[in-house]
Amino acid sequence: MVRLGMRCAAMLAAVLGLSSCGSDDSDDGPTDDGGQAREALTPVALLTRASLDLRGVRPQLSELSRIEAHPEEVDEMIATFVDDPAFGERVKDMFAGAWRTRIDTYRLPAEAYEGENAALTHAAIGEEPLNLIAYIALNDLSFATLLESPDTFVDPRLMELWPLEPVDDDNGMKLPPGVVRARYVDGRPAAGVLSMNAVYWRHASTVENANRGRANALSQALLCQSYLDRPIDFPSDLDLTDSESIRTAIATNPACQGCHSTLDPLASYLWGFNYGDVDQPRPEYSAANERAWQVYTDAAPGFFGKTGDRMVDLAAHVASDERFVACTVRRVYEGMLGRRSTLSDEGALAVHREAFIEGGLRLKSLARSILTDPSYRGEAWEPRFGGAPEPVYDKVAPVGVLSSSLIDLSGYALTYDGRPATRLDVALRPLAGGSDRGDTTNVSTGAVLVQRRLAQAGALFAVDTAVAGESSGGRLDEFLAGADLESTPSSEDLVALVRLVRSETLEAADPEIDALLGVWAEVAEIESPTDAWVAVVTAALADPNHLLY
Amino acid sequence: MLTRRNFMGQALATTAVLGGAATVLASRGDTRCRFLFVHAEGGWDPLCVFAPQFDSAEIQMEPDAEPWSVGGLDLVDHPARPRTRAFFEQRAGEFAVLNGVSTRSVNHETCQIVAATGSTSDERPDWATILGYEQREAHSLPHIVVSGPAFPGPHSVFVSRAQGRLDQVIDGVVLIDNDAPLRLPAAAPTRVVDRFLEQRGRARAQAAADAPRLANYREALARARELSDSAQQLSLTSGVDFGGRLQTAVSALSAGVSRCASVGTGFIWDTHEDNAEQSDRFENFFSDLEAGLASLATTLGPDGVPLSEDTIVVVTSEMARTPAFNGTGGRDHWPYTSMLVRGPGIAGGRTLGGYTSLYTGVGVDDGGGLDPSQPGIPAEALGASLLAAGDVDPAEYLRSAAQPIPGLLT
Numbered sequence: 020m021v022r023l024g025m026r027c028a029a030m031l032a033a034v035l036g037l038s039s040c041g042s043d044d045s046d047d048g049p050t051d052d053g054g055q056a057r058e059a060l061t062p063v064a065l066l067t068r069a070s071l072d073l074r075g076v077r078p079q080l081s082e083l084s085r086i087e088a089h090p091e092e093v094d095e096m097i098a099t100f101v102d103d104p105a106f107g108e109r110v111k112d113m114f115a116g117a118w119r120t121r122i123d124t125y126r127l128p129a130e131a132y133e134g135e136n137a138a139l140t141h142a143a144i145g146e147e148p149l150n151l152i153a154y155i156a157l158n159d160l161s162f163a164t165l166l167e168s169p170d171t172f173v174d175p176r177l178m179e180l181w182p183l184e185p186v187d188d189d190n191g192m193k194l195p196p197g198v199v200r201a202r203y204v205d206g207r208p209a210a211g212v213l214s215m216n217a218v219y220w221r222h223a224s225t226v227e228n229a230n231r232g233r234a235n236a237l238s239q240a241l242l243c244q245s246y247l248d249r250p251i252d253f254p255s256d257l258d259l260t261d262s263e264s265i266r267t268a269i270a271t272n273p274a275c276q277g278c279h280s281t282l283d284p285l286a287s288y289l290w291g292f293n294y295g296d297v298d299q300p301r302p303e304y305s306a307a308n309e310r311a312w313q314v315y316t317d318a319a320p321g322f323f324g325k326t327g328d329r330m331v332d333l334a335a336h337v338a339s340d341e342r343f344v345a346c347t348v349r350r351v352y353e354g355m356l357g358r359r360s361t362l363s364d365e366g367a368l369a370v371h372r373e374a375f376i377e378g379g380l381r382l383k384s385l386a387r388s389i390l391t392d393p394s395y396r397g398e399a400w401e402p403r404f405g406g407a408p409e410p411v412y413d414k415v416a417p418v419g420v421l422s423s424s425l426i427d428l429s430g431y432a433l434t435y436d437g438r439p440a441t442r443l444d445v446a447l448r449p450l451a452g453g454s455d456r457g458d459t460t461n462v463s464t465g466a467v468l469v470q471r472r473l474a475q476a477g478a479l480f481a482v483d484t485a486v487a488g489e490s491s492g493g494r495l496d497e498f499l500a501g502a503d504l505e506s507t508p509s510s511e512d513l514v515a516l517v518r519l520v521r522s523e524t525l526e527a528a529d530p531e532i533d534a535l536l537g538v539w540a541e542v543a544e545i546e547s548p549t550d551a552w553v554a555v556v557t558a559a560l561a562d563p564n565h566l567l568y
Numbered sequence: 569m570l571t572r573r574n575f576m577g578q579a580l581a582t583t584a585v586l587g588g589a590a591t592v593l594a595s596r597g598d599t600r601c602r603f604l605f606v607h608a609e610g611g612w613d614p615l616c617v618f619a620p621q622f623d624s625a626e627i628q629m630e631p632d633a634e635p636w637s638v639g640g641l642d643l644v645d646h647p648a649r650p651r652t653r654a655f656f657e658q659r660a661g662e663f664a665v666l667n668g669v670s671t672r673s674v675n676h677e678t679c680q681i682v683a684a685t686g687s688t689s690d691e692r693p694d695w696a697t698i699l700g701y702e703q704r705e706a707h708s709l710p711h712i713v714v715s716g717p718a719f720p721g722p723h724s725v726f727v728s729r730a731q732g733r734l735d736q737v738i739d740g741v742v743l744i745d746n747d748a749p750l751r752l753p754a755a756a757p758t759r760v761v762d763r764f765l766e767q768r769g770r771a772r773a774q775a776a777a778d779a780p781r782l783a784n785y786r787e788a789l790a791r792a793r794e795l796s797d798s799a800q801q802l803s804l805t806s807g808v809d810f811g812g813r814l815q816t817a818v819s820a821l822s823a824g825v826s827r828c829a830s831v832g833t834g835f836i837w838d839t840h841e842d843n844a845e846q847s848d849r850f851e852n853f854f855s856d857l858e859a860g861l862a863s864l865a866t867t868l869g870p871d872g873v874p875l876s877e878d879t880i881v882v883v884t885s886e887m888a889r890t891p892a893f894n895g896t897g898g899r900d901h902w903p904y905t906s907m908l909v910r911g912p913g914i915a916g917g918r919t920l921g922g923y924t925s926l927y928t929g930v931g932v933d934d935g936g937g938l939d940p941s942q943p944g945i946p947a948e949a950l951g952a953s954l955l956a957a958g959d960v961d962p963a964e965y966l967r968s969a970a971q972p973i974p975g976l977l978t
Contacts, residue, residue: 057776225840227900232675247678248688259902260626260891260926296841413781434747440733449713449729450737461724462784464709464791468728468737471765471792475758476743479750531768538764542757554757558764563772563785 057412059398062090067522068568069097069390071416072355074105075112075423077522087524097390101383105423107153107195110382112419113354114152116457117240118212120145120221123444128299131180138436143174146198147217153195161380162347166241166334169209172198181216181302207291207304208330213237213337216302219289223297229315230293234286241337243346246278270317284321287312288333348372348385355389357414358460366406367392413567415460418442418453421470425560428520429477430484430493441469466566474560475553482553494519495556504552508539513555520559535559599703599959601912602821602869602879603828604860605696606814607683607716608853610676610838611887613846613899614906614923617652618665620644624925627891630843640917641665648847655854659861659910661917664976666907668921668929670944671887674901676838679886680717683907686948686966693721695882695951696828698965699958701726703827708794712820714806714813716832725784725791730806730816739799762793795825810834810853814860821879824870837885840898846889857883861910880911880957882950891927904929904944913957915978921945936975949973 060068066086070078078086086093100106115121124141127133132140150172155164170186174197177183183201194200207214222236239245257272258264269279290311294301309329312318320327322336337343348371353360360368371388378384393400394408401407416424422441426432433440433447440446441453451469452459459466477493484491485499498519502512510527513535518524525532538558543551620635620642621627629644636645636653639660645653656663671679672688681687684694693701700710701723710726711718720727728734736742740758743750769789773782795802802823807813810833817829833856835849865876884907889899904923910916922930922938929944952962953972962970 057778227840227894235675247673247675258626258926259928262892262894412776413779415781431748431750433742437747440742440746444731446732447737447742449731450734452724459724461720461722462781462788463720463724463728464726464788464795465728465734465737467785467788467792468734468795471761472737472740472742475740475753475761476750479743479753480748483751531771534764534767538760541760545756546754550754550757553753554761557757558761561761561765563765563769563782563789567772567781567785 057397057410059393059410060396060412062086062093063522063524064568065396066093066097068395068414069100071420071424071568073097073100073109073386074103075109075420076105076427077424077520080519083518083522083524094391098387101156101386104157104193104196106383106386107157107193108423109420110156110351111146111149111153111195112417112458113351115149116455117350118148118218118221119236119240119455120148120217121442122221122455125220126223126298126300128301136176136437138438139174140176140180142438142442143177144217144220147171147173147177147215148212150195150198151212151215154192156382157193157195159381159383162382163338163380164211166211166213166338166343167209168211170200170202171215173201175199177201182304203304205303206306208334210330210334213288213330213334214304216300219292220300223300224289224293225297226293226295226315229283229312230286230289231282233289233292234282238282238285241346242340242342243349244342246282249278266316279318281321281323283316283318285333287316287318287320288327288330291330344375344380345372347380347382348375351382351385352389352392354417355386356392356395356411357417358409358411361409363406364394364408366402366404367394367400367408369404370402415452415458415462415466416566416568417458418448418451418466418469419458421451421466421565422473424565425473425477426493428493428495428560429481430491430496431477431480433473433476441473462566470566471557471561474565475557477560478553478556482549482556486549499552499556502552505548507543507548508536508552508555510536516556516559520556521562521564523564598878598913598957600871600878601699601958602826602875603696603699603954603958604814604817604821604864604879604881605828605830606833606857606881606883607680607830608833608835608837608849608883608885609680609716610836610885611679611889611901611905612837612849612885613839613843613889614667615644615889615891616646616649616846617644617850618906618908618919619667619923619927621891621923621925621927624891624927626925627927628893641919646847648844649851651851651858652854655858658858662910663916664909664914665919666909666921666945666950666973666976667919668904668923668931668944669907669947669950670904670929671947672903674887674903676886676901679903681719682947683884683886683905684717684719685721686946686951686970690719691721692719693723693965694719695954696830697721697723697727698955698960700826700828702958702960707825707827708791708798709820709826711828711830712804712817712826714816714820714829714831715834716830718830725788730804730820732806734806735799735802735804738795738802738804740796758796762789762796765789766793798823798825809856811856811859814856815863818860818863818867818875821864821875822867822869839889840894840896840900842897843889843893843899844897876911878912880909880914880954882954883908884950902927907950909950909953909976911957913978915976918975920973920975932974934974945973946970953977 066078125144154172182205184204186200186202222233224230224233235246257268269275291304291309325336374388375385394410397410397412399410418441435446441448447469450465452463452466481491481495486504490496510532513532514525514527539551539555542554622635633644633646636643638656641660671682673679681690685692697711697720704710704726709728713729715731733742740752744752769786773786803819807816813831817831820826820829837849839845864879865874867875869875885905888902888905890902920932931939931942933939948966948970952970953976955962956972
């Protein structure tokens with residue numbers, strides 16, 4: 020597998036017409052368009068970016084102090100962020116768009132799913148595949164575990180609804196928060212994510228569709244290849260009104276076979292999850308239905324020419340496919356860089372693919388490799404495999420990161436029926452630029468609106484809680500407890516606030532500190548001193564550095 | 569209030585007096601044109617209403633369906649759809665029906681992308697976003713997505729979704745309507761904070777040349793502030809049903825907040841199991857659409873003209889249904905479909921394009937007649953038509969081969 024990856028990378032370099040020697044035009048001079056080249060991230064900015072990307076929160080003040088004093092230690096420090104318990108949640112976010120299971124509501128089969136906490140049941144279903152990914156990340160397991168795990172990791176409320184039995188945790192392995200380790204006991208093959216109810220409840224299939232949509236969903240999620248990217252040009256001699264004619268064409272027509280020769284065998288693995296009525300998904304797997312492909316498509320199970328019988332065969336084939344490795348690398352790379360990869364990134368992807376493989380397909384190895392990527396640090400470079408990746412100077416905060424970092428500071432979470440507002444389409448997610456397909460990589464008016472309200476909410480909660488002498492649970496607590504919220508803040512107060520909330524150290528005489536003091540003074544003229552403090556904290560939390568970092 | 573809107577409103581009102589009826593201006597491509605995009609998600613069945621393919625042995629029409637001509641349109645009538653019939657008795661002369669539009673796939677998402685952008689790539693902006701983007705200086709939310717699919721491509725800063733709680737975020741009610749309500753802060757401090765953030769955004773942008781995301785941030789901040797300032801005048805609560813969502817769109821257009829509004833019907837048109845369900849969908853759809861059109865006629869736009877006079881309404885569905893019923897009486901996915909367009913500058917009361925006896929598409933010749941040599945109407949041609957109607961050069965966004973549909977624009 021490693022050799023294959025290297026060969027592809029070398030071929031890519033040849034295709035791009037680039038040698039490993041590179042050229043000498045990578046200095047820091049003016050850009051081609053005449054604008055001044057931007058500078059690479061400072062150690063503190065890199066610290067902040069890595070902390071948000073891998074832990075979902077801004078750096079601790081102690082970490083900030085250490086890097087300000089010893090900037091050369093930033094690499095060592097950020098490399099440890101993958102060991103943080105919050106790394107699992109961030110990895111879930113990076114892969115959520117691949118599996119698309121984070122949706123507001125599922126079509127549920129029975130009344131047992133309804134009731135007071137139904138909203139949480141819907142949320143629990145959507146997290147199933149992502150919980151396994153978090154488990155893999157937290158325990159530094161091979162990512163092939165995604166396809167090999169005999170167990171699933173679910174919210175306990177699903178234990179009563181699905182054919183699951185608990186599995187005692189082994190050897191102190193770390194579990195993602197709020198889940199239990201469990202195993203399906205209905206005879207389904209043990210094939211990790213391929214055996215999960217959530218995947219097939221999310222990607223339903225009618226009998227007529229013969230699991231093809233599902234097969235494509237798996238291809239997208241695991242291989243980053245969608246059959247739908249290929250425009251369909253229906254053969255002109257095909258009678259589309261005759262179902263038998265269509266079946267024959269799918270099996271024999273070269274234009275159809277371009278997709279169906281591999282799509283249909285992949286789909287044939289999935290009949291055990293075909294429920295007939297897409298509105299009535301079943302919790303139980305049907306082993307008896309596994310060979311229904313013989314009736315509906317006559318396409319024997321297979322994976323791009325490799326034949327198989329049951330889901331475990333498919334899992335093994337996917338796990339050994341280089342596209343699975345490349346796809347994983349691409350998702351983490353795009354997640355950390357905050358933009359889609361292009362042809363220019365292929366050389367960089369090859370570098371990280373190499374690191375991922377050498378690291379035993381462990382996500383921590385991959386993330387650490389990307390942390391060293393010059394593009395991630397806002398530097399132009401030329402990977403030895405070719406290409407010229409675009410440096411990331413400003414990346415847009417994923418909705419989850421924006422939310423988690425503000426919650427960490429203020430202690431306030433905006434929720435509906437116990438579910439985060441930024442994860443719900445009926446609440447704030449689409450407005451903030453997110454969807455079940457993943458996060459936006461562009462700034463939007465809606466995202467600014469959402470950030471401002473979340474900042475306002477956080478500031479109100481933190482200040483009002485402090486005034487009441489209580490704890491908000493956020494990192495602002497200590498700062499606010501030490502401030503006099505009935506009087507004008509000092510410059511030192513605001514320097515400390517900016518340092519905590521924006522991870523920047525300003526001088527007391529900095530014009531921005533004056534501007535913040537101006538906010539306090541202007542509001543204090545018309546509202547109470549406490550409201551003036553709320554305005555100042557809001558201004559800090561709504562700062563562009565939270566949306567762009 | 570809305571600086572851009574007021575400025576543009578005054579300028580355009582003057583233009584209207586000098587230039588005459590909006591319909592005349594729109595026919596040449598009019599920057600004043602607004603757009604209401606309606607999408608029937610799931611794939612409606614043109615054989616129920618728009619495609620009277622009674623003469624083909626290969627196509628199974630519904631029992632009791634009959635051909636019907638009204639107001640220049642050849643349609644399908646059925647006793648189960650009296651409200652659909654009433655709609656066309658009232659409105660046939662206003663609508664152009666596009667038959668045989670190719671959406672190039674039988675997958676919902678791909679077809680939605682094709683229908684909205686002409687491409688299979690969701691990185692290209694949809695028609696509504698382009699039209700809104702081109703008039704971005706005149707509107708705070710150039711393209712508002714009340715519901716349904718949208719593909720903003722690189723212009724997401726100019727597209728906002730009203731699903732969820734857009735109005736509550738704008739007016740701040742989101743702070744008091746959630747699991748752990750807070751108090752609602754006063755407006756004045758919010759404006760003070762906004763001014764500070766504007767300075768911060770400017771400072772960050774000035775510190776870095778060639779920083780498109782920082783520029784976008786400032787743009788978005790300014791638009792967010794405009795919306796908050798005008799919160800009292802806005803009603804952008806996404807309705808709970810299609811009729812309600814149409815009304816939200818009308819409100820956004822009326823206030824001048826948006827040039828384009830997109831609305832999904834919310835009906836499930838994907839009738840694999842029982843195609844008779846299409847009747848209910850069409851009945852509810854045309855009933856609500858009639859109410860929406862009536863609202864457009866009675867609601868003034870920001871320049872004092874009824875919205876119906878300067879708003880083009882486009883109704884799409886990403887795909888159609890197979891010509892034959894399947895084993896359960898449903899119909900499956902089909903890549904040629906029908907669409908509707910009405911409004912200023914649109915030639916109503918005519919059908920463009922068509923279907924073969926095998927129910928594949930037939931294109932349009934230069935004179936607006938059928939051209940059997942063309943396999944349907946490309947979705948891109950609809951886009952070219954709408955861009956032209958909105959005074960946007962299609963060549964700036966589409967392949968040079970993409971031309972407006974002959975005969976669609978007056």
